[in-house]
Amino acid sequence: MPVHPCQKCGACCSSYRVSFYWREAEKKDSVHAVPQEFWEEGSGHYRVMKGTDSKHNPKCAGLGGKVGEWVKCSIYENRPSPCRNFAASYEHGVHRPRCDEARKKHGLPALRREDWEL
Ligand code: SF4
């Protein structure tokens, strides 16, 4: 089976601040609560994935592997909504500039439609 392009990337997990509504990390409110050891308190009603609240080199504490080579989200089933909603460029035929930006930051080329013809 071909490798999904995100498994060889991880750039978004190492580019952006990942914050989410606090209840996503509460076991009583979410069946896929974000594990406590992976987040810290943010501002207001938000929590932030550890490692992503860095101005210069954000990298989520949940990310394993090496960006651009092989990566794995260690809490994939329990990842917060920004991660669930972040779309890879052209995966469903739509261009996603934020994916391009993250990849560019890590020296990776933007994904093309052809990359999904698996
Ligand atoms: S929780 Fe997983 S998908 Fe979300 S930023 Fe961290 S490593 Fe990436």
Ligand code: SF4
């Ligand atoms: S930057 Fe794009 S291709 Fe890379 S892991 Fe994130 S969504 Fe996937």
